[in-house]
Amino acid sequence: MEANIKEWTDKIKEINNNKTKKFSIMTMGCQLNENDSEKLCGIVDQAGYKKTDNLEEADLILFNTCCVRENAEDKLFGKLGEVKKYKEQKGTIIAIGGCMMQEKHIVHKLNESYPFVDIIFGTHTLENFPKDLYNAIVEKKKIEDILDIDGIVYEGVPTYREDKIKASVPIMNGCNNFCTYCIVPFVRGRERSRNPQDIINEVEDLAKQGYKEITLLGQNVNSYLVSQKQKGEDVDFRVVANGEEMTVNSFATLLIALDKIKGIERIRFVSPHPKDFTDDVIDAIANSKNICKLIHLPLQSGSTEILKRMNRKYTKEEYLKLAERISGRIPDVTFSTDIIVGFPGETEEDFEDTLDVVSKVNFEQVYMFIYSRRVGTPADKMENQVPEEIKHKRFDRLKKLAEEMIEIRNKEYIGTYQKVLVEGTSKTNSSILTGRTESNKVVNFEGSENLIGKMVNLKIISEHMWYLKGSCDTIQNV
Ligand code: SAH
Ligand code: SF4
Ligand code: F3S
Numbered sequence: 200m201e202a203n204i205k206e207w208t209d210k211i212k213e214i215n216n217n218k219t220k221k222f223s224i225m226t227m228g229c230q231l232n233e234n235d236s237e238k239l240c241g242i243v244d245q246a247g248y249k250k251t252d253n254l255e256e257a258d259l260i261l262f263n264t265c266c267v268r269e270n271a272e273d274k275l276f277g278k279l280g281e282v283k284k285y286k287e288q289k290g291t292i293i294a295i296g297g298c299m300m301q302e303k304h305i306v307h308k309l310n311e312s313y314p315f316v317d318i319i320f321g322t323h324t325l326e327n328f329p330k331d332l333y334n335a336i337v338e339k340k341k342i343e344d345i346l347d348i349d350g351i352v353y354e355g356v357p358t359y360r361e362d363k364i365k366a367s368v369p370i371m372n373g374c375n376n377f378c379t380y381c382i383v384p385f386v387r388g389r390e391r392s393r394n395p396q397d398i399i400n401e402v403e404d405l406a407k408q409g410y411k412e413i414t415l416l417g418q419n420v421n422s423y424l425v426s427q428k429q430k431g432e433d434v435d436f437r438v439v440a441n442g443e444e445m446t447v448n449s450f451a452t453l454l455i456a457l458d459k460i461k462g463i464e465r466i467r468f469v470s471p472h473p474k475d476f477t478d479d480v481i482d483a484i485a486n487s488k489n490i491c492k493l494i495h496l497p498l499q500s501g502s503t504e505i506l507k508r509m510n511r512k513y514t515k516e517e518y519l520k521l522a523e524r525i526s527g528r529i530p531d532v533t534f535s536t537d538i539i540v541g542f543p544g545e546t547e548e549d550f551e552d553t554l555d556v557v558s559k560v561n562f563e564q565v566y567m568f569i570y571s572r573r574v575g576t577p578a579d580k581m582e583n584q585v586p587e588e589i590k591h592k593r594f595d596r597l598k599k600l601a602e603e604m605i606e607i608r609n610k611e612y613i614g615t616y617q618k619v620l621v622e623g624t625s626k627t628n629s630s631i632l633t634g635r636t637e638s639n640k641v642v643n644f645e646g647s648e649n650l651i652g653k654m655v656n657l658k659i660i661s662e663h664m665w666y667l668k669g670s671c672d673t674i675q676n677v
Pocket of ligand 1: 382383499537539
Protein backbone atom coordinates (compact mmCIF):
# COMPACT_ATOMS: atom_id res chain seq x y z
CA MET A 200 0.00 0.00 0.00
CA GLU A 201 1.25 3.49 -0.86
CA ALA A 202 1.62 5.86 2.07
CA ASN A 203 -0.13 9.21 1.87
CA ILE A 204 2.80 11.47 2.76
CA LYS A 205 2.96 14.26 0.19
CA GLU A 206 -0.43 15.75 1.11
CA TRP A 207 0.74 16.33 4.69
CA THR A 208 4.31 17.44 3.94
CA ASP A 209 2.83 20.07 1.56
CA LYS A 210 0.53 21.28 4.34
CA ILE A 211 3.48 21.55 6.76
CA LYS A 212 5.40 23.62 4.20
CA GLU A 213 2.41 25.88 3.86
CA ILE A 214 2.01 26.59 7.58
CA ASN A 215 5.77 27.15 7.85
CA ASN A 216 5.38 29.74 5.01
CA ASN A 217 7.85 27.69 2.94
CA LYS A 218 10.63 28.74 5.33
CA THR A 219 13.40 26.19 5.85
CA LYS A 220 13.20 24.78 9.35
CA LYS A 221 15.78 22.65 11.14
CA PHE A 222 15.57 19.26 12.79
CA SER A 223 17.78 16.95 14.82
CA ILE A 224 17.38 13.21 15.14
CA MET A 225 18.77 10.70 17.62
CA THR A 226 18.73 7.07 16.52
CA MET A 227 19.11 4.66 19.39
CA GLY A 228 18.58 1.16 18.00
CA CYS A 229 19.49 -1.50 15.47
CA GLN A 230 19.80 -1.26 11.69
CA LEU A 231 16.01 -1.50 11.27
CA ASN A 232 15.67 1.43 13.63
CA GLU A 233 18.31 3.29 11.58
CA ASN A 234 16.33 2.56 8.44
CA ASP A 235 13.20 3.96 10.08
CA SER A 236 15.22 7.08 10.91
CA GLU A 237 16.20 7.41 7.25
CA LYS A 238 12.48 7.35 6.46
CA LEU A 239 11.74 9.99 9.12
CA CYS A 240 14.55 12.12 7.65
CA GLY A 241 13.03 11.61 4.17
CA ILE A 242 9.60 12.71 5.42
CA VAL A 243 10.77 15.84 7.25
CA ASP A 244 13.14 16.74 4.40
CA GLN A 245 10.12 16.67 2.08
CA ALA A 246 8.35 18.94 4.60
CA GLY A 247 11.13 21.53 4.29
CA TYR A 248 13.29 20.68 7.32
CA LYS A 249 17.11 20.49 7.08
CA LYS A 250 19.23 18.45 9.43
CA THR A 251 21.39 19.96 12.16
CA ASP A 252 23.44 18.36 14.91
CA ASN A 253 23.06 21.47 17.05
CA LEU A 254 20.02 20.82 19.26
CA GLU A 255 19.83 24.49 20.19
CA GLU A 256 18.98 25.61 16.66
CA ALA A 257 16.53 22.77 15.90
CA ASP A 258 12.80 23.49 15.47
CA LEU A 259 12.07 19.78 15.75
CA ILE A 260 13.91 17.17 17.84
CA LEU A 261 13.19 13.56 17.02
CA PHE A 262 14.09 10.51 19.08
CA ASN A 263 13.92 7.07 17.49
CA THR A 264 14.06 4.69 20.44
CA CYS A 265 15.06 1.09 21.13
CA CYS A 266 14.15 -1.07 24.13
CA VAL A 267 16.04 -4.29 23.55
CA ARG A 268 18.21 -3.67 26.64
CA GLU A 269 17.81 -1.50 29.72
CA ASN A 270 20.55 1.06 29.01
CA ALA A 271 18.47 2.40 26.09
CA GLU A 272 15.90 3.74 28.58
CA ASP A 273 18.48 5.53 30.73
CA LYS A 274 19.84 7.15 27.59
CA LEU A 275 16.44 8.47 26.45
CA PHE A 276 15.41 9.89 29.82
CA GLY A 277 18.83 11.53 30.24
CA LYS A 278 18.53 13.23 26.85
CA LEU A 279 14.95 14.35 27.50
CA GLY A 280 16.11 16.20 30.60
CA GLU A 281 18.60 18.00 28.37
CA VAL A 282 16.17 19.05 25.60
CA LYS A 283 13.48 20.34 27.98
CA LYS A 284 15.20 23.74 28.09
CA TYR A 285 14.90 24.16 24.30
CA LYS A 286 11.19 23.46 24.51
CA GLU A 287 10.88 26.13 27.21
CA GLN A 288 13.13 28.66 25.45
CA LYS A 289 11.84 28.47 21.88
CA GLY A 290 8.97 26.00 21.67
CA THR A 291 10.98 23.29 19.88
CA ILE A 292 8.72 20.38 18.93
CA ILE A 293 9.81 17.17 20.67
CA ALA A 294 8.77 13.88 19.05
CA ILE A 295 9.57 10.37 20.27
CA GLY A 296 9.01 7.25 18.19
CA GLY A 297 10.29 3.71 17.84
CA CYS A 298 10.17 0.46 19.75
CA MET A 299 10.16 1.84 23.29
CA MET A 300 6.94 3.75 22.56
CA GLN A 301 5.15 0.40 22.11
CA GLU A 302 5.69 -0.25 25.84
CA LYS A 303 2.74 0.99 27.90
CA HIS A 304 4.73 1.58 31.11
CA ILE A 305 7.14 3.84 29.21
CA VAL A 306 4.38 5.93 27.62
CA HIS A 307 2.83 6.23 31.07
CA LYS A 308 6.14 7.43 32.52
CA LEU A 309 6.54 9.96 29.70
CA ASN A 310 3.05 11.34 30.27
CA GLU A 311 3.63 11.59 34.02
CA SER A 312 7.17 12.92 34.16
CA TYR A 313 7.87 14.48 30.74
CA PRO A 314 4.61 16.23 29.81
CA PHE A 315 6.44 18.64 27.47
CA VAL A 316 6.84 15.93 24.79
CA ASP A 317 4.62 16.85 21.80
CA ILE A 318 4.38 13.66 19.74
CA ILE A 319 4.64 10.02 20.79
CA PHE A 320 4.40 7.51 17.95
CA GLY A 321 5.05 3.80 17.67
CA THR A 322 6.57 1.32 15.22
CA HIS A 323 3.29 0.74 13.36
CA THR A 324 2.50 4.43 12.78
CA LEU A 325 5.69 5.88 11.32
CA GLU A 326 3.91 6.69 8.07
CA ASN A 327 1.49 8.94 10.01
CA PHE A 328 4.34 11.12 11.19
CA PRO A 329 3.76 14.01 8.74
CA LYS A 330 0.10 14.17 9.74
CA ASP A 331 1.02 14.02 13.45
CA LEU A 332 3.63 16.75 12.99
CA TYR A 333 1.14 18.96 11.14
CA ASN A 334 -1.44 18.55 13.91
CA ALA A 335 1.16 19.20 16.63
CA ILE A 336 2.14 22.48 14.94
CA VAL A 337 -1.40 23.64 14.15
CA GLU A 338 -3.36 22.44 17.14
CA LYS A 339 -0.55 22.76 19.66
CA LYS A 340 -1.83 19.75 21.54
CA LYS A 341 -0.12 16.57 22.57
CA ILE A 342 -0.36 13.70 20.10
CA GLU A 343 -0.18 10.02 20.95
CA ASP A 344 -0.27 7.83 17.85
CA ILE A 345 0.36 4.21 18.81
CA LEU A 346 -1.22 1.06 17.40
CA ASP A 347 -1.17 -2.28 19.20
CA ILE A 348 -2.01 -4.23 16.08
CA ASP A 349 0.47 -4.81 13.27
CA GLY A 350 0.64 -1.90 10.88
CA ILE A 351 0.52 -2.29 7.10
CA VAL A 352 3.83 -2.50 5.22
CA TYR A 353 3.75 0.82 3.36
CA GLU A 354 5.67 1.52 0.18
CA GLY A 355 6.69 4.86 -1.24
CA VAL A 356 7.89 6.48 1.99
CA PRO A 357 10.64 8.97 1.06
CA THR A 358 13.99 7.82 2.45
CA TYR A 359 16.96 10.10 3.03
CA ARG A 360 20.26 8.19 3.21
CA GLU A 361 23.40 10.00 4.30
CA ASP A 362 25.70 7.18 3.19
CA LYS A 363 26.06 7.16 -0.60
CA ILE A 364 27.89 3.82 -0.93
CA LYS A 365 26.10 1.40 1.41
CA ALA A 366 22.34 1.21 1.94
CA SER A 367 20.06 -0.98 4.00
CA VAL A 368 16.79 -2.33 2.64
CA PRO A 369 14.17 -3.91 4.92
CA ILE A 370 12.61 -7.07 3.50
CA MET A 371 10.28 -7.84 6.39
CA ASN A 372 8.89 -6.41 9.60
CA GLY A 373 8.27 -8.08 12.93
CA CYS A 374 9.16 -11.42 14.46
CA ASN A 375 7.25 -14.62 15.28
CA ASN A 376 9.97 -16.36 17.28
CA PHE A 377 9.39 -15.14 20.82
CA CYS A 378 12.82 -15.95 22.21
CA THR A 379 12.03 -15.77 25.93
CA TYR A 380 14.46 -12.91 26.69
CA CYS A 381 13.41 -10.70 23.78
CA ILE A 382 11.03 -7.73 23.66
CA VAL A 383 11.16 -7.32 19.86
CA PRO A 384 8.09 -9.45 18.96
CA PHE A 385 6.04 -7.39 21.43
CA VAL A 386 7.08 -4.04 20.02
CA ARG A 387 7.44 -4.87 16.33
CA GLY A 388 4.49 -7.21 15.92
CA ARG A 389 4.21 -10.34 13.79
CA GLU A 390 6.19 -11.10 10.64
CA ARG A 391 5.08 -9.31 7.48
CA SER A 392 7.19 -9.56 4.32
CA ARG A 393 7.46 -6.92 1.65
CA ASN A 394 6.46 -7.75 -1.89
CA PRO A 395 9.61 -9.00 -3.71
CA GLN A 396 9.13 -6.71 -6.71
CA ASP A 397 9.08 -3.68 -4.38
CA ILE A 398 12.39 -4.85 -2.88
CA ILE A 399 13.92 -5.47 -6.31
CA ASN A 400 12.76 -2.05 -7.55
CA GLU A 401 14.27 -0.34 -4.51
CA VAL A 402 17.61 -2.12 -4.98
CA GLU A 403 17.65 -1.36 -8.73
CA ASP A 404 16.98 2.27 -7.93
CA LEU A 405 19.82 2.30 -5.37
CA ALA A 406 22.14 0.74 -7.98
CA LYS A 407 21.19 3.55 -10.41
CA GLN A 408 22.05 6.11 -7.73
CA GLY A 409 25.52 4.55 -7.49
CA TYR A 410 25.17 2.43 -4.33
CA LYS A 411 27.59 -0.50 -4.21
CA GLU A 412 26.52 -2.43 -1.12
CA ILE A 413 23.07 -3.47 0.12
CA THR A 414 22.19 -4.96 3.50
CA LEU A 415 18.84 -6.75 3.62
CA LEU A 416 17.16 -6.28 6.98
CA GLY A 417 14.69 -8.27 9.02
CA GLN A 418 14.44 -9.76 12.50
CA ASN A 419 14.47 -13.19 10.91
CA VAL A 420 15.33 -12.79 7.23
CA ASN A 421 15.28 -16.45 6.36
CA SER A 422 11.59 -16.72 7.15
CA TYR A 423 10.89 -14.21 4.37
CA LEU A 424 7.37 -14.97 2.98
CA VAL A 425 6.96 -17.91 5.38
CA SER A 426 4.14 -16.39 7.43
CA GLN A 427 2.20 -15.62 4.21
CA LYS A 428 2.73 -19.24 3.14
CA GLN A 429 1.45 -20.47 6.51
CA LYS A 430 -1.69 -18.38 6.08
CA GLY A 431 -2.31 -20.18 2.79
CA GLU A 432 -1.58 -17.13 0.62
CA ASP A 433 -0.12 -17.62 -2.85
CA VAL A 434 3.51 -16.55 -2.57
CA ASP A 435 4.74 -17.49 -6.06
CA PHE A 436 5.50 -13.94 -7.16
CA ARG A 437 6.51 -13.46 -10.80
CA VAL A 438 9.10 -10.69 -10.73
CA VAL A 439 11.49 -8.96 -13.12
CA ALA A 440 15.08 -8.38 -11.98
CA ASN A 441 17.63 -6.91 -14.39
CA GLY A 442 15.09 -7.40 -17.19
CA GLU A 443 14.81 -11.11 -16.49
CA GLU A 444 11.54 -12.72 -15.42
CA MET A 445 11.62 -15.23 -12.56
CA THR A 446 9.69 -16.52 -9.54
CA VAL A 447 10.42 -15.40 -6.00
CA ASN A 448 8.75 -17.47 -3.29
CA SER A 449 11.37 -17.69 -0.51
CA PHE A 450 14.43 -15.98 0.94
CA ALA A 451 16.72 -18.07 -1.31
CA THR A 452 14.89 -17.06 -4.49
CA LEU A 453 14.88 -13.41 -3.36
CA LEU A 454 18.68 -13.60 -2.97
CA ILE A 455 19.00 -15.15 -6.44
CA ALA A 456 16.93 -12.31 -7.96
CA LEU A 457 18.85 -9.54 -6.14
CA ASP A 458 22.18 -11.08 -7.14
CA LYS A 459 21.32 -10.30 -10.77
CA ILE A 460 21.09 -6.54 -10.26
CA LYS A 461 23.92 -4.75 -12.05
CA GLY A 462 25.99 -2.21 -10.14
CA ILE A 463 25.46 -3.71 -6.69
CA GLU A 464 28.73 -5.42 -5.78
CA ARG A 465 27.92 -6.66 -2.30
CA ILE A 466 24.77 -8.04 -0.73
CA ARG A 467 24.63 -8.71 3.00
CA PHE A 468 21.74 -9.73 5.23
CA VAL A 469 20.92 -9.61 8.97
CA SER A 470 19.77 -11.57 10.83
CA PRO A 471 19.05 -15.14 9.85
CA HIS A 472 17.89 -17.57 12.53
CA PRO A 473 19.95 -20.79 12.75
CA LYS A 474 16.77 -22.92 13.01
CA ASP A 475 15.58 -21.66 9.60
CA PHE A 476 18.87 -21.79 7.69
CA THR A 477 17.83 -24.04 4.83
CA ASP A 478 20.05 -25.63 2.19
CA ASP A 479 18.52 -23.59 -0.63
CA VAL A 480 19.84 -20.42 1.07
CA ILE A 481 23.29 -22.00 1.45
CA ASP A 482 23.25 -22.92 -2.26
CA ALA A 483 22.06 -19.45 -3.27
CA ILE A 484 25.03 -17.91 -1.44
CA ALA A 485 27.50 -20.50 -2.76
CA ASN A 486 26.39 -19.91 -6.38
CA SER A 487 26.11 -16.13 -6.14
CA LYS A 488 28.33 -13.44 -7.55
CA ASN A 489 27.72 -10.71 -5.00
CA ILE A 490 26.36 -12.20 -1.78
CA CYS A 491 29.02 -11.78 0.89
CA LYS A 492 30.49 -14.96 2.26
CA LEU A 493 30.12 -13.65 5.81
CA ILE A 494 27.18 -15.05 7.67
CA HIS A 495 25.88 -13.52 10.85
CA LEU A 496 24.64 -16.55 12.76
CA PRO A 497 23.32 -15.51 16.20
CA LEU A 498 24.30 -18.17 18.74
CA GLN A 499 22.89 -16.49 21.92
CA SER A 500 24.16 -19.37 24.10
CA GLY A 501 26.29 -22.48 23.61
CA SER A 502 24.34 -24.48 26.20
CA THR A 503 21.59 -26.74 24.88
CA GLU A 504 19.69 -26.39 28.15
CA ILE A 505 19.81 -22.57 28.06
CA LEU A 506 18.94 -22.54 24.34
CA LYS A 507 15.88 -24.60 25.17
CA ARG A 508 14.79 -22.14 27.84
CA MET A 509 15.53 -19.27 25.46
CA ASN A 510 13.11 -20.95 22.99
CA ARG A 511 15.78 -20.90 20.29
CA LYS A 512 14.79 -24.33 18.90
CA TYR A 513 18.31 -25.64 18.20
CA THR A 514 20.93 -27.42 20.29
CA LYS A 515 24.64 -26.70 20.68
CA GLU A 516 25.40 -29.64 18.38
CA GLU A 517 22.90 -28.51 15.74
CA TYR A 518 24.45 -25.04 15.69
CA LEU A 519 27.96 -26.48 15.28
CA LYS A 520 26.76 -28.86 12.55
CA LEU A 521 25.07 -25.99 10.71
CA ALA A 522 28.29 -23.95 10.78
CA GLU A 523 30.15 -27.00 9.45
CA ARG A 524 27.55 -27.64 6.75
CA ILE A 525 27.76 -24.03 5.58
CA SER A 526 31.59 -24.12 5.62
CA GLY A 527 31.54 -27.36 3.64
CA ARG A 528 29.41 -25.84 0.88
CA ILE A 529 30.73 -22.27 0.74
CA PRO A 530 34.51 -22.10 0.45
CA ASP A 531 36.10 -19.27 2.49
CA VAL A 532 32.87 -18.54 4.35
CA THR A 533 33.24 -16.63 7.62
CA PHE A 534 30.87 -16.09 10.57
CA SER A 535 29.90 -13.47 13.09
CA THR A 536 27.53 -13.90 16.02
CA ASP A 537 25.49 -12.46 18.91
CA ILE A 538 25.83 -13.91 22.43
CA ILE A 539 23.92 -13.20 25.64
CA VAL A 540 25.70 -13.79 28.94
CA GLY A 541 23.87 -14.42 32.20
CA PHE A 542 20.47 -15.65 31.01
CA PRO A 543 18.40 -16.77 34.07
CA GLY A 544 19.65 -20.08 35.45
CA GLU A 545 22.91 -20.01 33.45
CA THR A 546 25.40 -22.16 35.39
CA GLU A 547 29.17 -22.15 35.14
CA GLU A 548 28.86 -25.30 33.01
CA ASP A 549 26.34 -23.65 30.66
CA PHE A 550 28.62 -20.66 30.29
CA GLU A 551 31.57 -22.93 29.49
CA ASP A 552 29.51 -24.41 26.64
CA THR A 553 29.27 -20.89 25.20
CA LEU A 554 33.05 -20.48 25.51
CA ASP A 555 33.45 -23.88 23.84
CA VAL A 556 31.47 -22.82 20.77
CA VAL A 557 33.43 -19.57 20.53
CA SER A 558 36.67 -21.53 20.60
CA LYS A 559 35.41 -23.91 17.87
CA VAL A 560 33.81 -21.53 15.36
CA ASN A 561 36.34 -19.02 14.14
CA PHE A 562 34.08 -15.94 14.41
CA GLU A 563 35.14 -12.74 12.66
CA GLN A 564 33.15 -10.73 15.15
CA VAL A 565 31.28 -11.54 18.38
CA TYR A 566 28.63 -9.08 19.56
CA MET A 567 28.30 -9.71 23.30
CA PHE A 568 25.46 -8.64 25.57
CA ILE A 569 24.79 -8.94 29.28
CA TYR A 570 21.28 -10.33 29.79
CA SER A 571 18.86 -7.51 30.52
CA ARG A 572 15.41 -8.14 32.06
CA ARG A 573 12.60 -6.90 29.83
CA VAL A 574 9.13 -6.32 31.29
CA GLY A 575 6.55 -8.64 29.72
CA THR A 576 8.99 -11.30 28.49
CA PRO A 577 8.90 -14.85 29.93
CA ALA A 578 12.57 -14.76 31.01
CA ASP A 579 11.89 -11.73 33.22
CA LYS A 580 9.61 -13.94 35.33
CA MET A 581 12.06 -16.86 35.56
CA GLU A 582 13.57 -17.67 38.92
CA ASN A 583 17.34 -17.98 39.29
CA GLN A 584 18.21 -14.60 37.79
CA VAL A 585 22.01 -14.48 37.67
CA PRO A 586 23.57 -11.92 40.05
CA GLU A 587 24.99 -8.82 38.31
CA GLU A 588 28.50 -9.51 39.54
CA ILE A 589 28.59 -13.01 38.02
CA LYS A 590 27.13 -11.71 34.74
CA HIS A 591 29.87 -9.11 34.50
CA LYS A 592 32.64 -11.58 35.35
CA ARG A 593 31.39 -13.99 32.69
CA PHE A 594 31.10 -11.18 30.19
CA ASP A 595 34.74 -10.26 30.78
CA ARG A 596 35.83 -13.88 30.35
CA LEU A 597 33.88 -14.21 27.10
CA LYS A 598 35.29 -10.93 25.85
CA LYS A 599 38.84 -12.08 26.60
CA LEU A 600 38.36 -15.35 24.71
CA ALA A 601 36.56 -13.69 21.78
CA GLU A 602 39.36 -11.15 21.44
CA GLU A 603 42.03 -13.85 21.55
CA MET A 604 40.19 -15.75 18.82
CA ILE A 605 39.71 -12.58 16.72
CA GLU A 606 43.42 -11.82 17.00
CA ILE A 607 44.32 -15.30 15.75
CA ARG A 608 41.84 -14.85 12.91
CA ASN A 609 43.20 -11.37 12.10
CA LYS A 610 46.74 -12.73 11.88
CA GLU A 611 45.58 -15.10 9.13
CA TYR A 612 44.80 -12.04 6.99
CA ILE A 613 48.37 -10.74 7.06
CA GLY A 614 50.00 -11.22 3.66
CA THR A 615 46.72 -11.98 1.89
CA TYR A 616 45.05 -9.81 -0.74
CA GLN A 617 41.55 -8.61 0.11
CA LYS A 618 38.91 -6.88 -1.95
CA VAL A 619 38.05 -3.73 -0.02
CA LEU A 620 35.09 -1.45 -0.73
CA VAL A 621 36.44 2.02 0.09
CA GLU A 622 33.93 3.90 2.23
CA GLY A 623 35.64 7.18 3.05
CA THR A 624 38.39 8.67 5.13
CA SER A 625 39.22 7.44 8.61
CA LYS A 626 37.33 9.24 11.42
CA THR A 627 40.54 9.92 13.29
CA ASN A 628 42.87 10.74 10.37
CA SER A 629 41.61 12.32 7.16
CA SER A 630 44.69 11.29 5.15
CA ILE A 631 43.86 7.61 5.72
CA LEU A 632 41.19 5.82 3.70
CA THR A 633 38.95 3.20 5.26
CA GLY A 634 36.92 0.38 3.82
CA ARG A 635 35.74 -3.13 4.53
CA THR A 636 36.55 -6.63 3.35
CA GLU A 637 33.87 -9.05 2.25
CA SER A 638 34.08 -10.44 5.80
CA ASN A 639 33.25 -6.94 7.12
CA LYS A 640 36.69 -6.27 8.64
CA VAL A 641 37.71 -2.62 8.64
CA VAL A 642 40.85 -1.97 6.59
CA ASN A 643 42.72 1.34 6.82
CA PHE A 644 45.26 2.35 4.18
CA GLU A 645 46.87 5.38 2.62
CA GLY A 646 45.44 6.32 -0.75
CA SER A 647 43.85 9.10 -2.71
CA GLU A 648 40.26 10.17 -2.14
CA ASN A 649 39.20 9.32 -5.69
CA LEU A 650 39.18 5.68 -4.56
CA ILE A 651 36.12 6.32 -2.32
CA GLY A 652 33.21 4.19 -3.54
CA LYS A 653 35.54 1.85 -5.47
CA MET A 654 36.49 -1.75 -4.85
CA VAL A 655 40.26 -2.15 -4.52
CA ASN A 656 42.54 -5.10 -4.01
CA LEU A 657 44.80 -4.52 -1.01
CA LYS A 658 47.57 -6.49 0.61
CA ILE A 659 47.05 -6.76 4.36
CA ILE A 660 50.21 -5.85 6.23
CA SER A 661 49.24 -5.77 9.91
CA GLU A 662 46.37 -6.33 12.33
CA HIS A 663 45.18 -4.12 15.20
CA MET A 664 42.22 -6.03 16.77
CA TRP A 665 39.45 -3.73 15.45
CA TYR A 666 41.01 -3.02 12.07
CA LEU A 667 43.56 -4.30 9.60
CA LYS A 668 46.13 -2.20 7.81
CA GLY A 669 46.46 -2.46 4.03
CA SER A 670 49.45 -1.58 1.93
CA CYS A 671 49.24 1.43 -0.34
CA ASP A 672 51.75 0.06 -2.87
CA THR A 673 49.53 -2.74 -3.99
CA ILE A 674 46.27 -0.98 -4.85
CA GLN A 675 44.57 -2.28 -7.95
CA ASN A 676 41.06 -1.36 -8.95
CA VAL A 677 38.92 -4.44 -9.35
N1 SAH B 1 16.45 -10.68 15.38
C1 SAH B 1 17.81 -10.63 15.58
C2 SAH B 1 18.31 -9.52 16.51
C3 SAH B 1 17.53 -9.19 17.70
S1 SAH B 1 18.11 -7.99 18.82
C4 SAH B 1 18.24 -11.99 15.99
O1 SAH B 1 17.44 -12.81 16.36
O2 SAH B 1 19.41 -12.25 15.91
C5 SAH B 1 19.86 -8.10 18.70
C6 SAH B 1 20.52 -8.89 19.77
O3 SAH B 1 20.27 -8.33 21.04
C7 SAH B 1 20.06 -10.32 19.91
O4 SAH B 1 20.64 -11.15 18.96
C8 SAH B 1 20.48 -10.66 21.31
O5 SAH B 1 21.79 -11.17 21.33
C9 SAH B 1 20.44 -9.32 22.02
N2 SAH B 1 19.34 -9.26 22.98
C10 SAH B 1 18.02 -9.35 22.73
N3 SAH B 1 17.31 -9.28 23.88
C11 SAH B 1 18.21 -9.13 24.88
C12 SAH B 1 18.11 -9.01 26.29
N4 SAH B 1 16.94 -9.04 26.92
N5 SAH B 1 19.25 -8.87 27.01
C13 SAH B 1 20.46 -8.85 26.40
N6 SAH B 1 20.61 -8.97 25.07
C14 SAH B 1 19.51 -9.11 24.31
FE1 SF4 C 1 14.18 -11.39 19.33
FE2 SF4 C 1 14.46 -13.95 18.87
FE3 SF4 C 1 12.94 -12.48 17.26
FE4 SF4 C 1 15.58 -12.15 17.22
S1 SF4 C 1 14.47 -14.03 16.65
S2 SF4 C 1 14.03 -10.56 17.29
S3 SF4 C 1 16.14 -12.50 19.34
S4 SF4 C 1 12.53 -12.95 19.40
FE1 F3S D 1 15.79 -2.78 16.92
FE2 F3S D 1 15.84 -2.08 19.44
FE3 F3S D 1 13.56 -2.20 18.17
S1 F3S D 1 17.06 -3.64 18.51
S2 F3S D 1 13.81 -3.73 16.59
S3 F3S D 1 15.26 -0.82 17.75
S4 F3S D 1 13.91 -2.84 20.25
